[in-house]
Amino acid sequence: MVVSNIVQAVTHGLRQELARDKNVVVLGEDVGVNGGVFRATDGLQKEFGADRVIDTPLAELGIVGASIGLAVNGMKPVAEIQFSGFMYGPFDQLLSHAARVRMRSRGRFTCPLVVRTPYGAGIRALELHCESGESMFSNIAGLKMVVPSNPYDTKGLLAAAIRDPDPVIFYEPMRIYRAIKQDIPEKEYFVPIGKANVLQEGKDLTLIAWGAMVKVCQDALEKLNNKYSVQLIDLRTINPYDAETVLASVKKTGRCVIVHEAIRTCGFAAELIASINEKALLNLEAPVVRVTSPDVPLPFAKLENYFLPDVNRILKGIEKVMSF
Amino acid sequence: MPKKVLKDFEIEYLQVLDENGNCDEKLMPKLSNEEIKKIYEMIILIRVFDQKAFNMQRQGRLGTYIQFKGQEASQVGSAMALKDDDFVFPMYRSSGLLIARKHPIVQVLQYWNGDERGLKSPDNVNNFPISIPVGTHMIHSAGAAWAAKLRGTKQISISYFGDGATSKGDFHEAMNFAGVFNVPAVFLCENNQFAISVHRKDQTKSETIAQKAIAYGFEGIQVDGMDVFAVYKATKDAVDKARAGKGPTLIECVTYRMADHSTSDDASRYRTKEEVQAWQKKDPVERLEKYMRKKNLLDDAYKEKILKQSKETIEKAVTQFEKLEAPDPKDMFNYVFAEMTPQQKEEMEELLGK
Structure with missing residues (x-):
């Protein structure tokens, strides 16, 4: 076991996969000599060489587009986009190409690439550094979308993403990069894509979150101090999401709160609620409540805290459902 | 302190075979008579295909189709310089290229009739x-x-694109x-003078597209794109150089789109008959025939035979194409991921039954 935060877990996962498969390459802006602006690739270029951990020109479309070409011709590229706000240059590459390589070539070519990117607000970063676009990427058939919330899952999900035969967007919660430390195994392990994690069993209410919001939910539950028995689900994979775990829980509790830091309209909670309505409507004791950011562009740092869901808003949401 | 010139550049233009079929033997690439005939036969085959596909679209037997007439030399000449396992990234005007690259004609028709099976590489x-974008x-x-x-x-x-593509940021990032x-x-680059209706001169202020390579630190060359020998030579040189580890090359094939942009376009809205006729004189087929006649590689009988053979090949493919069974609707789901997601399984069942 090794004590690790989320950034270090990324490094462990990358190191494990670089050592295992010579076709794995890590590429992006400042990932080599500098070890990444968050140090997620710290030391990897020294260890594996400049042909495996590659500093690229400052061009996000180029990084993702070249990764598609690399993947098509036998490599396993793990691209880093420095901040998720810079994902929209290569958005066309992901939507028009990466997601469709297998389909358009009838499986003759595949595109096993991973795009890692830190996402999320709450660290007073510059504008356009902090967006939560998970539901945008989940609205593209052919891409998988993964969001870990802790160091153990980060290493295990990253390893699974790198070995996945299809393109995976790997959203890293920037805000809690260094906030959580865990003992994680040094040996190889996986956390499967598409499986949610029940972090806490409960019977009164289902609370669903992912990424950085999981920690905020845990803080809220601590404050709630067992007033209700809450089942906390970390969705972990947004697409394809684990409907089975969500529905089983909601059928049991009959009440549900979904928390995400993306804005409300067309946020992923909407998809989850639709699925609950289709399959568990009659089990519901109250309408499902969404605790999300409002439908405004992410404000600059001064107003960031008003925008993001926090402990109080989550508690308010829980009370609203429980008192219905 | 006097100003000094830090960099100066030259861009070569290559033509081997002129419009009248005169060949510059010093520049002529090494090609056996058999290879020259093979090139000719492929050019005729794809020209027949192009006309047939256009006719079929007009008859409602094919979906929207993108003609490449006028660009046969740039597609066949370059394809001949490649190995099978080299990677080719074609664009929508590359049907002739695909056929020259052993893509079954039936599949090319399938693609233009909205059937993904057509894109599966041999x-x-x-x-x-x-690429459609x-x-x-x-x-x-x-x-x-x-x-x-x-x-x-x-x-x-190797990737194929038109003059319009060079205006995009994607071009820059790829070249860089x-x-x-x-x-x-x-x-x-198949510089065919038009991006739908917008003329080459309105895409870039550069005198040539080839010179854009200079800014990325590698060679660019402009060739007569209707001269199949020039295209072959430039591509072969670039391919040999690349294989030897000496880096990329940009080749600008100056050619002309003889047809409309697509079967939905009307080029008479933006260019004159006179302009088209002037380019017609540079036609890649006519000049090759003139050359081959001089070299005793072609006579009327051979010409007729090849045309007849090509028509037969295309008709056979069309017959086969029209007998194909419709794709299995389940295939919509089968090729998205290696393994279907639970959501997809459910949706497939809802849509198509168990």
């Missing part, structure tokens, strides 16, 4: 599915070439990556 040939595939070609370099496979990668990582890539 097993031993690396033909990537054609303009210029977005050039960076994939740079990436595939980079993979070949990292894996030591000795493959090269290819240069920085010195990958075995060839960028082949």
